[in-house]
Amino acid sequence: MIEQRKADHIRINLEEDVGFDRLTTGLEHYRFVHQALPDLNLADVDLSTSLFCKSLRAPLLISSMTGGTERAHLINRNLATAAQEAGIAMGLGSQRAALEDPSLADSFREVRPVAPDVLLFANLGAVQLNYGYTVDHCRRAVEMVEADALFLHFNALQEALQPEGDTNFAGLLDKVEAVCKNLEVPVVAKEVGWGFSQETARRLANAGVAAIDVAGAGGTSWSQVEMYRADTDVRRRVAATFVDWGIPTAESIQMVRRGAPHLPIIASGGLRNGLEIAKAIALGARLAGMAGPFLKAAVVSPEAVLETIEVTITELRATMFCIGAASLDELRDTPHLVRRTYHAL
Numbered sequence: 375m376i377e378q379r380k381a382d383h384i385r386i387n388l389e390e391d392v393g394f395d396r397l398t399t400g401l402e403h404y405r406f407v408h409q410a411l412p413d414l415n416l417a418d419v420d421l422s423t424s425l426f427c428k429s430l431r432a433p434l435l436i437s438s439m440t441g442g443t444e445r446a447h448l449i450n451r452n453l454a455t456a457a458q459e460a461g462i463a464m465g466l467g468s469q470r471a472a473l474e475d476p477s478l479a480d481s482f483r484e485v486r487p488v489a490p491d492v493l494l495f496a497n498l499g500a501v502q503l504n505y506g507y508t509v510d511h512c513r514r515a516v517e518m519v520e521a522d523a524l525f526l527h528f529n530a531l532q533e534a535l536q537p538e539g540d541t542n543f544a545g546l547l548d549k550v551e552a553v554c555k556n557l558e559v560p561v562v563a564k565e566v567g568w569g570f571s572q573e574t575a576r577r578l579a580n581a582g583v584a585a586i587d588v589a590g591a592g593g594t595s596w597s598q599v600e601m602y603r604a605d606t607d608v609r610r611r612v613a614a615t616f617v618d619w620g621i622p623t624a625e626s627i628q629m630v631r632r633g634a635p636h637l638p639i640i641a642s643g644g645l646r647n648g649l650e651i652a653k654a655i656a657l658g659a660r661l662a663g664m665a666g667p668f669l670k671a672a673v674v675s676p677e678a679v680l681e682t683i684e685v686t687i688t689e690l691r692a693t694m695f696c697i698g699a700a701s702l703d704e705l706r707d708t709p710h711l712v713r714r715t716y717h718a719l
């Protein structure tokens with residue numbers, strides 16, 4: 375059943391419009407003030423960074439998507455090939471199916487040999503800790519793919535919209551804390567497209583997570599995906615109501631920054647080019663992730679994924695050049711990001 379669900383997710387994300395209706399990332403409310411005389415050589419703009427002792431050539435992450443289905447072999451191989459070539463980070467999709475049926479593990483295991491140097495994230499749903507999963511399951515997921523860190527994803531609304539959803543989130547935080555204490559690699563809390571609030575970020579930081587991926591609203595809408603999967607009118611109508619649910623990515627970055635000021639933030643959710651990524655970094659992010667755009671490229675070829683990365687990096691570099699930021703630290707501290715003001719007509 376999980377395998378079928380994962381196959382549905384890929385198909386729906388590729389074939390249907392799964393965007394939000396009116397809600398956006400909120401990044402369009404910000405703009406950079408152009409600096410006509412940057413005291414910089416474009417070639418000297420440095421995009422390199424590091425996280426969890428891994429070096430990255432650019433602050434980019436291929437967000438968690440898939441594994442455990444027929445199509446996932448090709449998708450993960452193409453993503454991994456490009457991530458290794460470009461020196462960026464990569465997340466894998468939820469490994470629950472592969473833990474429960476080892477015959478589904480190959481499309482996960484294939485990634486590390488192709489991408490020996492990348493910062494690689496394993497992935498499990500946090501709620502599974504309320505359904506019998508322990509730190510041992512987390513360890514097996516990490517070992518399966520030789521990951522550097524584990525994403526625990528928080529997807530309360532998605533579970534609520536699925537007929538087969540695991541919806542008992544009560545008392546989960548203590549179990550997350552136990553995993554953070556006992557797992558050998560850092561644990562990163564990740565949403566799936568509805569964002570974290572300040573209060574949730576504070577609670578997760580206290581529980582010991584090592585970073586937070588906001589995965590805010592404005593990009594892929596999982597209520598839309600579940601609407602296309604719904605097999606009854608009732609479910610379809612309920613899912614449709616939540617098309618614009620969630621905390622826009624720009625707001626969630628700032629909320630998480632306030633709630634967990636000492637944690638690295640990964641920005642994701644609706645980021646679609648290097649200029650938006652620059653804004654996310656200027657708002658406080660260390661890395662920026664994209665899922666939807668990489669999925670579309672990954673079903674074509676590794677070259678298509680590399681082209682998406684190249685375009686994104688070139689846009690990010692040009693943005694930094696035009697505000698005179700020579701490094702990601704300078705971008706994060708830039709005084710040149712302003713909130714747009716709208717004048718009444």
Ligand SMILES: Cc1cc2nc3c(=O)[nH]c(=O)nc-3n(C[C@H](O)[C@H](O)[C@H](O)COP(=O)(O)O)c2cc1C
Nearest residue numbers: 437438439467468527589593594643644664665666
């Ligand atoms: C096909 C597909 C499958 C996904 N599967 C997972 C998953 O297994 N685990 C997870 O944490 N997030 C998963 N996501 C969510 C993404 O990692 C990301 O948080 C979300 O799509 C928002 O980013 P985007 O707007 O750039 O697509 C999936 C996304 C897509 C498009």
